Structures are given as structure tokens and as C-alpha cells.
Amino acid sequence: MAKQGENNVKLGLFVLAGLLVMMVAFYMIGKNRNIxxxxxxxxxxxxxxxxxxxxxxxxxxxxxxxxxxxxxxxxxxxxxxxxxxxxxxxxxxxxxxxxxxxxxxxxxxxxxxxxxxxxxxxxxxxxxxxxxxxxISTDEMLQTLSKTNNNIAGISAVLKTTVLRLDSSAIFDVLNDKTIGPSLKSSLSHINTASKNASDMTMGLNSLVIQIRQGKGTAGLLLTDTALAGNLKQAVRKLKLASDNAGSLTAQANIILSSVNHDMNDGKGTLHALLKDSLIVQKISISLDNIMKGTDGFNQNMEALKHNFFFKGYFKKQEKKKQADKKLSAQ
CATH class of the missing domain: 2.40.30 (Elongation Factor Tu (Ef-tu); domain 3)
Incomplete structure (x- = not known):
């Protein structure tokens, strides 16, 4: 009987020790401890x-x-x-x-x-x-998102007001106009063409400047040839001298004209008598008429001499000589 009681005590102690070990193990596992x-x-x-x-x-x-x-x-x-x-x-x-x-x-x-x-x-x-x-914590993220939402709400209100204003303006009419697209494309095409032409012109000017620097062409010769530059300077000097001479001649002609005009106005000189004296003019006219009559009579006398017996052979020889000269000049 005493032995059975001793065995029960040992069994109880063993069970208690197992429970303690199990509790410690559960505690360590719950704390994620390395047992x-x-x-x-x-x-x-x-x-x-x-x-x-x-x-x-x-x-x-x-x-x-x-x-x-x-x-x-x-x-x-x-x-x-x-x-x-x-x-x-x-x-x-x-x-x-x-x-x-x-x-x-x-x-x-x-x-x-x-x-x-x-x-x-x-x-x-x-x-x-x-x-x-x-x-950044979740709370900070939520606060930031809250501020962002408030900012987005304010931006949306402003955008709404702006869109309503644009809707009532002429901008949408321009955007909805179907003819603007082709016109804009055509304008861009013209601008592109103009840019290409400007580029070609620039290249041409660069080439021309290079040729001028190398002394090629008329412009290059004018700018680089020292002898030609000297000749041009001499020609300009002569032109200036000729201009000065022309100025002197003009001044002298002005003096002469002034003198002639003075003589005509004062009734002096031959030119005044020829232009303003009616009697002299009448005499000159009669003299010219007599000269014309004399010339006509002289022509008639010469024509009569051609038919005269004594001078007829002479005039025929002269006529043959003229014909021969014409043939030689024709050949």
C-alpha cells in the first residue's frame, strides 16, 4: 500500500514536470525564441x-x-x-x-x-x-493622400470653370472647323518649302563667298585683283577729271550764252541782227531765192552741154567710166 502511494507521487511529479516543460516551450514559441x-x-x-x-x-x-x-x-x-x-x-x-x-x-x-x-x-x-x-508610415501616407485629394478637388473645380469658359468662347469653333486642318497642313508645307529654299539660298551664298575669297568670278577679281583695283582707281580718276572738264565747259558755255543773251537783249552783235532785224531776214530770204534760181539755171546749162556736139563724147566717156567702177565695186 505504501509502495503504491510512492508510485502515485512519482507519477504526479513527472506529470507536473512535463506540464512545466510544455508551458515553457509554448512561451518560447510564442515569443519566437530560439529554444x-x-x-x-x-x-x-x-x-x-x-x-x-x-x-x-x-x-x-x-x-x-x-x-x-x-x-x-x-x-x-x-x-x-x-x-x-x-x-x-x-x-x-x-x-x-x-x-x-x-x-x-x-x-x-x-x-x-x-x-x-x-x-x-x-x-x-x-x-x-x-x-x-x-x-513613411501608413498614417503619413493617408495624410498625404488627404492633402492630395483636396488639391485635386481644387484643381478639378478650376478646370471645370476653365472648360465652361472655353466652351462658350470661339476657341472650340476654331477647333471644330474642318477647314482649318487642311489649311494648317498647307501652311506648314509652304513653311517647309520656304525653309528648304532659304537653306538652298544660304548654301549658294556660302559657295559664292568662298569663290569670291578664292578670287574666282568677276566679283572675286574685283575684290582680290590688286592690278584691276588700280585700273579701277585710275578710271575713276579719269572720270572725275572728265567730269571736271565737262563742268568747266558747261561754265564757259553758260558764259557764252549769257553774253549772247545780253547782246540779243541790248540789240548788239550779228546774231541779234540775224534773229531780230526783219529787213536783214528779208534780204537773206531774197538772196537764198536768187541762189536757188541761179543753181537751177546752172543745172539747165549743164544739161544742154551734155547734148552739145562738142561735149557729148566727154560726157559719154564719163558715163562709161562710172559703169566700170560700179562693176568693179560689185565684184
Whole structure:
């Protein structure tokens, strides 16, 4: 009987020990503690935890690396988070790694994300303090979205007013006019043609300038030939001299005309007598009439001599000689 009671006590102690071990195991599993491995501790300081609590997960490059062990208030602006990290990941975490607070999914629990630094560095040691990186939280995103929505609402109201004004203006009439499109295309085509023509003209002018610089063509000779330039200067000098002479002759002619005009106005000189004395003019007219009559009589006498017996042979010889000269000149 005593032996059976002893066995019952041993069984009760064994069951109690198993329950204690099971409770400890459940506690460790609930805290994401490494039961059969070793851990090490890292620290990071934030200004705002955004709801991070003890026991939340710690991720390294998206991989489960440990849990948040404890949270300590350093001062009114600094909060220190102590993390327990699996020692298997220790070699991969360097001292220049960055720690930030994120969320599991869109609305899940808060987690600490550890990201590798840009440059290679030495591995961390137990108790090292990592650099904190500020990440935009969901609340900040929602506030920004709220401000953006308000701005969009204001812009939409302004756009609505602008569109209503444009609808009542002549701009839409211009846009709806089907004849503007072909006219605009034609104008652009003309502009393109004009641009090509201007380009061709520019190339032609460049070529002409190059030829002139090389002394080619008339313009090149005029600009580059020193001898021709000297001849031009001499010709211009002669033209100037001729112009001066013409000016002198004009001045002398003016003097002569002034003298003649003075003589005519004063009734002096032969020209005045010829132009203004009617008696002299009448005598000159009679003299010219007598000369014409005398010339006519002389012609009649010469015609009579041609038919005279003594002079008839002479005139025939002269006529034959003229015919022979005409034949020679024709040949």
C-alpha cells in the first residue's frame, strides 16, 4: 500500500514536470525564441515606434531573423528597441546596416526591417547600435493622400470653370472647323518649302563667298585683283577729271550764252541782227531765192552741154567710166 502511494507521487511529479516543460516551450514559441540555438542582441533607436511592441518580429532582407526583446525610453524624443537576433544570421548583418519600422502586409503587425548597407563592412557584435532609417508610415501616407485629394478637388473645380469658359468662347469653333486642318497642313508645307529654299539660298551664298575669297568670278577679281583695283582707281580718276572738264565747259558755255543773251537783249552783235532785224531776214530770204534760181539755171546749162556736139563724147566717156567702177565695186 505504501509502495503504491510512492508510485502515485512519482507519477504526479513527472506529470507536473512535463506540464512545466510544455508551458515553457509554448512561451518560447510564442515569443519566437530560439529554444535549441544561441541568440545575440542588437539595438536601434527611433523617434517614433508607430505601434511597435515587444514580441514583434525582426526581419533581415525579408527573412525572419528574431524578435523585439524590450523597448526603453531614452528621453522624450528617443526610444531604444532591443532585439534578439538568431546567431546564424550574425555573419550577414554588418555594422552599416539600416533598421526601419514596417508593417506585415498592408494592415498587419509592426515589424523591424533590417536592410544591408550599400558598402561592405565588418560584421556586427553583440550589443551594437544600428542606424535607424525613417520610413513613411501608413498614417503619413493617408495624410498625404488627404492633402492630395483636396488639391485635386481644387484643381478639378478650376478646370471645370476653365472648360465652361472655353466652351462658350470661339476657341472650340476654331477647333471644330474642318477647314482649318487642311489649311494648317498647307501652311506648314509652304513653311517647309520656304525653309528648304532659304537653306538652298544660304548654301549658294556660302559657295559664292568662298569663290569670291578664292578670287574666282568677276566679283572675286574685283575684290582680290590688286592690278584691276588700280585700273579701277585710275578710271575713276579719269572720270572725275572728265567730269571736271565737262563742268568747266558747261561754265564757259553758260558764259557764252549769257553774253549772247545780253547782246540779243541790248540789240548788239550779228546774231541779234540775224534773229531780230526783219529787213536783214528779208534780204537773206531774197538772196537764198536768187541762189536757188541761179543753181537751177546752172543745172539747165549743164544739161544742154551734155547734148552739145562738142561735149557729148566727154560726157559719154564719163558715163562709161562710172559703169566700170560700179562693176568693179560689185565684184
Amino acid at each position: 535549441f540555438g544561441s541568440d545575440f542582441e542588437l539595438k536601434v533607436r527611433f523617434t517614433n515606434l508607430n505601434g511597435l511592441m515587444e514580441g514583434n518580429n525582426v526581419l533581415f532582407s525579408g527573412i525572419q531573423a528574431g524578435t523585439v526583446k524590450s523597448i526603453e525610453m531614452i528621453n522624450d524624443t528617443t526610444i531604444q528597441v532591443n532585439m534578439v537576433i538568431d546567431s546564424k544570421i550574425k555573419t550577414f548583418i554588418h555594422k552599416n546596416a539600416l533598421a526601419s519600422i514596417g508593417t506585415e502586409g498592408l494592415m498587419g503587425n509592426k515589424v523591424v526591417n533590417i536592410q544591408p548597407g550599400k558598402d561592405a563592412g565588418s560584421s556586427v557584435n553583440t550589443g551594437d547600435l544600428l542606424t535607424a532609417q525613417h520610413m
